[in-house]
Every structure is written in structure tokens, then in C-alpha cells.
Amino acid sequence: MHLSDLHFGAHDPLVCAAVQRLAHRLRVDVVVVSGDLTQRATRQQFALAHDFVCGLGVDERVVLAGNHDLPLFAWWLRWGRAYQRFASQFGAQLEPQRQVGPFWIVGVNTTRPWRHERGTLSAAQVTRVAEDLRSAPVQAWRIVVSHHPLVARSAEDRSHRPHGADTAVQRWRDAGAHMLLSGHVHHPALLQPLPGLWSMQAGTAVSRRLRSGQPNSLVVLQTQSGPTGALGRQYPHRFAQRWDFDARSGDFVCVESMPVAG
Structure with a gap:
């Protein structure tokens, strides 16, 4: 399950409860949160976000910081803390x-303490991610x-x-990436920038900061057993x-399911 832009401090408790119910119902293996857990990076908001993530009942988690997770009003913390x-x-x-x-x-962390909103990827980050992708098992879904x-x-x-996005997309596809997950814009979208590479943007999962008429939304990636190749290797769907x-129902419903071959 991929969530983004929780914005605790501007969240909807009813939607939070619906996400937790869905995670339990789907028996999610791993939850990915791609930043903006808080609205203003306060201690209380981080505590609320942590309680929510724990309430999903998923032991495996990958949680990244977003630009809203860096202090804005406590600007002095941006230097070193x-x-x-x-x-x-x-x-x-x-x-x-x-x-x-x-x-x-x-x-990969695209936030920078000296930037309020825009993101950056360094050359070292692009290289490190490419190396991590190449070290993945052959049949892994590289995300x-x-x-x-x-x-x-x-x-x-x-x-x-x-900054550096064009270079990263090309090098990571060449290194074997299948899927890019992100948030930030509060507008869900499934795109295919290059053959074999997909990009899935999540909307805002639980906040009231809805944009462009889009509802709260999230992403679920699923695999199913596929055909077995000539060498006895099984290729999943x-x-x-x-x-x-x-x-109306107070729950999340699946509105789109697309096959994404790697």
C-alpha cells in the first residue's frame, strides 16, 4: 500500500479510519509513505502520524520525509536539525x-533543508539508487x-x-527500475515515461487538502502468479x-486496476 501527503494537522479522522480498515482487509505486506506526513512538522503532528501508521497493522514500512516534514516556522531547526x-x-x-x-x-530523499517546496536529486543519489536497483534479485519488482x-x-x-529528474529516470530505468512511486501534487496518476518503466503518483491519502476536485486516494500494488518460462522461472502478473x-459508504473503493508489465 502506497500512501502520500497525510498532512496530519489537516487530516480527516474518518478517512484515517477508512485507510486502516482497508489495510487490515487487504492484509497488506508493506506500507510505503512518500512524505508530507505532517502539515507543519510539529512534534504533536508527527506523533499523530506515527500512531496512524502503526494502526495500519503492517510491520514492514518504508517512510520518507516530504517538504512539509521540515520545520517552517521553527526555521532555525533547518540548520543541522x-x-x-x-x-x-x-x-x-x-x-x-x-x-x-x-x-x-x-x-530516495528529494527534500532539502534550504528549500521550502522544490526538490533535488544529487548525482551521488542517482548513482546510489542505480546500484541498489542492479543488486536486486532477478524476479523482484524494483520500485x-x-x-x-x-x-x-x-x-x-x-x-x-x-532537479536532476530527467537523468534519474533514464539511469534508473536502465538499471532495472519497474515503478516510480511519489506524491506531492495531490493528484493521482499512472504514467509510463519509458518502455518498461511506470510512474504511479498517489493523491493525498487522509488530509482535507484536496485539489482539482480529486478525492482522498491511495495506491495498492499487487502481484499474482503468472506463467512459467522455459527455464522453469515463474513470471508474475x-x-x-x-x-x-x-x-457515501465511508470506505475506499478500487476505481482503477491496470496491469504494469516490467
């Missing part, structure tokens, strides 16, 4: 990597997670991409699903 409050609840590893079943997940989207849904979204919150 920008991620202190995030780390107190979610750990000091800002670029976690995890293998859970068929999923090989590589996190890279960032807060800022590396692929633009529209011309107006190009300004939300981090992979699906990317968009789940939207339905205010």
Missing part, C-alpha cells in the same frame, strides 16, 4: 531500502520511492519535479490499483 522531529518517530534512515516478498523498494514526482502528469506539473475514498 531539519529531520530531527521526523527521525524521532520514523527513524534516522532518510533513504530506506527494503525487500519484502516480491517487492524491492528503494527510497523507487520519492516525495517529489519524477514524471510530470501535465505541463503545469513540471515545476514540481526535482503485476497490477497498480487506485483506491478512492467514497464519502
